[in-house]
Amino acid sequence: MNFDFSDDQKQLRDQARRFLAEKSPPRAVRAVLEGKADYDRELWKGLAEMGFLGVAIPEEFGGTGAGYLELCVIAEELGRALAPVPFASTVYLAAEALLIAGSVEQKQKWLPKISSGEAIGTLALFEGTGNPSPKAIKIAASNGTLSGTKKPVADGAIADFAIVAARTGNSGREADISLFLVDLKAGGVTAKPLQNVDPSRQQAELAFDGAKAEPLGAAGEGWSILSRVLDRAAVLIAFEQVGGADRALEMGRDYALDRIAFGRPIGSFQAIKHILADMYVSATLARSNCYYGAWALSTDAGELAEAAAAARISATQAFQHCAKQNIQVHGGMGFTWEFDCHLYYRRSNALALALGSQSYWEDQLIDRMRQKNAA
Amino acid sequence: MNFDDTPQEAEFRAKARAWIDANAPKQYESDLRKASLGRVVLKDANVLDVAKAWQKKKADAGWAVPHWPKEYGGRGASPIERVIWQQEEGVFGKLTAMFIIGQGMCGPTMMAYASEDQKRHYLPPLGSGEKVWCQLFSEPAGGSDVAGLRTRAEKDGDDWVINGQKIWTSGAHYSDYGILITRTDPTVPKHKGLTMFFLDMKSEGVEVRPIKQANGNSDFNEVYFTNVRIPDSQRLGGVGDGWNVSLTTLMNERMSIGANVATGFPELFDYCNSLTLDGTPALDDRAVRSKLASWAVKASGLKYTSFRSISALSKGQRPGPENSIGKLVAGSMIQEVAMYALDLQGAAGVLSGPEDADVAGRFQAMLLRSPATRVEGGTDEILRNIIAERVLGLPGDIRVDKDVPFNQIPTKGRA
Numbered sequence: 001m002n003f004d005f006s007d008d009q010k011q012l013r014d015q016a017r018r019f020l021a022e023k024s025p026p027r028a029v030r031a032v033l034e035g036k037a038d039y040d041r042e043l044w045k046g047l048a049e050m051g052f053l054g055v056a057i058p059e060e061f062g063g064t065g066a067g068y069l070e071l072c073v074i075a076e077e078l079g080r081a082l083a084p085v086p087f088a089s090t091v092y093l094a095a096e097a098l099l100i101a102g103s104v105e106q107k108q109k110w111l112p113k114i115s116s117g118e119a120i121g122t123l124a125l126f127e128g129t130g131n132p133s134p135k136a137i138k139i140a141a142s143n144g145t146l147s148g149t150k151k152p153v154a155d156g157a158i159a160d161f162a163i164v165a166a167r168t169g170n171s172g173r174e175a176d177i178s179l180f181l182v183d184l185k186a187g188g189v190t191a192k193p194l195q196n197v198d199p200s201r202q203q204a205e206l207a208f209d210g211a212k213a214e215p216l217g218a219a220g221e222g223w224s225i226l227s228r229v230l231d232r233a234a235v236l237i238a239f240e241q242v243g244g245a246d247r248a249l250e251m252g253r254d255y256a257l258d259r260i261a262f263g264r265p266i267g268s269f270q271a272i273k274h275i276l277a278d279m280y281v282s283a284t285l286a287r288s289n290c291y292y293g294a295w296a297l298s299t300d301a302g303e304l305a306e307a308a309a310a311a312r313i314s315a316t317q318a319f320q321h322c323a324k325q326n327i328q329v330h331g332g333m334g335f336t337w338e339f340d341c342h343l344y345y346r347r348s349n350a351l352a353l354a355l356g357s358q359s360y361w362e363d364q365l366i367d368r369m370r371q372k373n374a375a
Numbered sequence: 376m377n378f379d380d381t382p383q384e385a386e387f388r389a390k391a392r393a394w395i396d397a398n399a400p401k402q403y404e405s406d407l408r409k410a411s412l413g414r415v416v417l418k419d420a421n422v423l424d425v426a427k428a429w430q431k432k433k434a435d436a437g438w439a440v441p442h443w444p445k446e447y448g449g450r451g452a453s454p455i456e457r458v459i460w461q462q463e464e465g466v467f468g469k470l471t472a473m474f475i476i477g478q479g480m481c482g483p484t485m486m487a488y489a490s491e492d493q494k495r496h497y498l499p500p501l502g503s504g505e506k507v508w509c510q511l512f513s514e515p516a517g518g519s520d521v522a523g524l525r526t527r528a529e530k531d532g533d534d535w536v537i538n539g540q541k542i543w544t545s546g547a548h549y550s551d552y553g554i555l556i557t558r559t560d561p562t563v564p565k566h567k568g569l570t571m572f573f574l575d576m577k578s579e580g581v582e583v584r585p586i587k588q589a590n591g592n593s594d595f596n597e598v599y600f601t602n603v604r605i606p607d608s609q610r611l612g613g614v615g616d617g618w619n620v621s622l623t624t625l626m627n628e629r630m631s632i633g634a635n636v637a638t639g640f641p642e643l644f645d646y647c648n649s650l651t652l653d654g655t656p657a658l659d660d661r662a663v664r665s666k667l668a669s670w671a672v673k674a675s676g677l678k679y680t681s682f683r684s685i686s687a688l689s690k691g692q693r694p695g696p697e698n699s700i701g702k703l704v705a706g707s708m709i710q711e712v713a714m715y716a717l718d719l720q721g722a723a724g725v726l727s728g729p730e731d732a733d734v735a736g737r738f739q740a741m742l743l744r745s746p747a748t749r750v751e752g753g754t755d756e757i758l759r760n761i762i763a764e765r766v767l768g769l770p771g772d773i774r775v776d777k778d779v780p781f782n783q784i785p786t787k788g789r790a
């Protein structure tokens with residue numbers, strides 16, 4: 001058994017960590033958080049130059065074709081650094097949808113631009129509150145055009161194109177849903193940035209008014225493609241969450257060692273030690289679930305759906321737990337704008353919802369376990 | 376990243392599997408599957424007898440303690456081969472519970488500190504299950520704080536004379552030997568005046584009194600020592616070096632107990648899978664699904680954490696204190712799982728008889744046994760301290776008794 005990343009992959013992780021420590025320090029995250037930029041363009045360019053945007057995109061489409069395990073280690077570092085860029089929308093969602101269902105022309109048109117950092121993509125799935133579900137999709141496609149509204153759409157206001165889930169039938173089944181690729185710069189779409197709990201990553205409303213939409217994948221296949229995209233993205237976002245959880249734990253540990261109260265470092269009080277020990281436990285469980293997700297993703301295993309859901313639930317719990325307790329360890333300082341604790345707290349709660357709430361992933365997990373059990 | 380065996384590992388696994396397939400007591404397989412924490416019942420057979428017979432059969436073929444050296448009854452298997460053996464032994468491994476303390480803790484301590492003659496004499500029957508060993512560490516005055524123990528050993532000629540009391544000694548009532556930690560010098564600070572021995576439990580002056588546990592069983596005991604004589608040749612490690620010797624034992628405790636801890640999750644999932652609530656399958660219920668999902672990811676998190684440790688073992692690295700998370704997570708989890716399984720049964724969940732309760736009362740038994748998991752082999756709090764100090768590098772507790780001669784440490788809380 002070799003249930004670990006290879007030495008090369010670990011080196012890539014170190015390289016990504018050094019790169020992001022320099023290019024995505026808290027100062028850069030705050031610039032976006034405070035509205036001085038809608039995303040970090042310098043960082044985006046740098047990620048492209050490092051080859052990180054195309055790490056799981058085959059060479060024939062402009063990527064490096066290194067693979068998903070490589071993408072996982074990069075995702076972890078992006079999460080640790082809270083990178084204020086549309087990486088998840090573009091790489092985990094849009095690029096993966098193209099890779100799974102795009103025509104050769106569509107791939108040739110968009111994937112090289114993703115790898116080079118020229119195009120930002122996103123997935124327009126949600127229409128207000130509620131979890132991913134065919135029934136929740138109201139926006140309809142007719143005669144190659146789309147009309148209706150999607151929100152929230154991550155990075156919708158800075159994206160060049162979107163993969164849009166829309167209704168092409170009314171049978172009440174999954175086959176009603178199809179995917180479309182919309183060039184957001186080609187007219188018929190209005191994007192409006194929306195306030196959100198983590199402004200270091202953007203959310204938007206996209207209003208389509210007769211926007212030109214080309215099919216992505218076969219008609220009626222939209223939901224099954226989407227499910228696969230969401231599973232893959234779940235693993236990758238889980239790695240971001242584990243990176244964030246680890247960083248929050250480190251911040252708490254470091255503060256506990258330095259802060260003196262009652263004549264002692266607060267890290268010598270068991271109340272604080274046990275908080276930090278529990279953070280370590282949840283981060284470790286999440287990491288281990290993520291490794292299994294990484295294996296399933298990289299081998300396109302039949303277990304991917306179950307592994308992705310487990311990684312997703314575990315990593316969501318761990319990041320929320322670590323981010324929240326990191327503030328607790330910091331006392332009053334943890335509740336200031338100046339300390340970085342709230343950046344992690346915000347991100348942990350935004351990522352928790354990025355692909356639908358916990359209950360969606362709980363359903364995915366239990367359904368798969370049940371199927372496996374019946375088999 | 377892969378789950379594949381190396382060619383040598385695969386060969387070892389095939390050998391182990393073939394042997395188990397041909398030799399395991401399969402007539403008990405289904406009973407063992409139904410066994411869980413707090414209850415192992417075999418139809419028409421006594422668990423101890425079946426356990427001893429299985430252990431002996433393994434020993435005759437060299438599988439009893441595969442990771443021990445050949446000359447002591449093992450087959451010199453590597454740490455990773457030991458794990459493979461445990462995986463293959465599977466449900467029959469539940470029969471080894473009564474040997475875990477002896478083989479997992481006493482054996483390695485003997486291996487590290489006994490003389491060559493003693494090792495050749497005592498270890499093979501310990502491995503084969505013909506002799507059972509217990510661990511005489513905890514005392515009324517010291518469980519977490521083992522070094523606070525008060526049982527005295529005083530030199531008399533070539534012997535040591537032991538007086539005092541141990542408590543919580545698992546299996547003392549059926550043990551043949553034990554390893555015993557004592558205080559030989561109360562005038563020095565507490566960690567410095569300890570000495571370790573092994574002894575015959577049939578020695579004159581040893582009295583074993585079973586303790587009735589909160590769940591009604593009696594698996595642990597009080598052990599009293601009245602002028603018990605132990606020859607100096609049965610001392611393990613130097614006089615005053617007992618603390619270091621005990622660390623060997625406790626480190627092995629971590630390796631053996633941490634390996635495969637019960638969470639109760641597979642049992643709960645099976646139960647929910649066959650349960651209906653108000654006429655609909657329990658697994659369709661949103662609240663049930665949510666609870667199960669949270670526990671499922673803890674169970675899988677533990678499983679894959681152990682896979683990561685196994686991978687490290689396979690590369691020749693030693694598992695570290697991060698293994699403390701296994702029992703810490705599983706201990707509270709199995710307790711909560713048991714409570715939830717009872718809750719799903721409504722008012723009838725209170726019934727615990729095998730005829731009345733769902734799944735023959737397995738969850739009621741689990742409920743009543745589970746508090747002990749959070750105490751035995753290091754309490755939850757001690758495990759959190761270990762993680763905080765050894766893994767995260769936080770300061771140790773302020774120890775008010777550290778440099779004080781043992782006989783000057785206060786012995787009462789509220790006066």
Ligand SMILES: Cc1cc2nc3c(=O)[nH]c(=O)nc-3n(C[C@H](O)[C@H](O)[C@H](O)COP(=O)(O)OP(=O)(O)OC[C@H]3O[C@@H](n4cnc5c(N)ncnc54)[C@H](O)[C@@H]3O)c2cc1C
Pocket residue numbers: 259261262266269270271272328329330331332333335
């Ligand atoms: C919204 C807000 C409003 C406030 N308003 C006021 C106000 O109006 N007037 C005012 O005077 N103050 C005010 N405070 C300050 C507040 O009382 C302190 O923040 C609080 O007492 C904690 O102190 P600290 O921030 O220095 O954290 P620290 O004392 O440094 O604590 C850091 C961490 O260590 C833990 N810790 C510290 N000592 C121990 C110990 N002995 N045992 C176990 N754990 C320990 C803490 O629980 C915490 O988790 C306010 C704080 C906030 C957040």
Ligand SMILES: Cc1cc2nc3c(=O)[nH]c(=O)nc-3n(C[C@H](O)[C@H](O)[C@H](O)COP(=O)(O)OP(=O)(O)OC[C@H]3O[C@@H](n4cnc5c(N)ncnc54)[C@H](O)[C@@H]3O)c2cc1C
Pocket residue numbers: 270476509510511512513514515517518519520542543544545546595747748750751752753754755756757760772
């Ligand atoms: C089923 C079972 C089997 C056992 N088998 C054996 C055996 O075979 N041989 C043997 O030697 N022992 C055995 N034990 C004893 C076991 O090791 C001790 O019970 C355990 O170490 C706790 O010690 P204690 O019971 O004295 O509790 P205490 O140490 O008195 O602890 C009481 C409470 O105080 C907390 N506490 C104590 N110290 C600290 C600290 N420094 N920081 C924070 N909290 C603290 C504990 O976590 C606990 O919650 C067994 C126990 C059980 C339950």
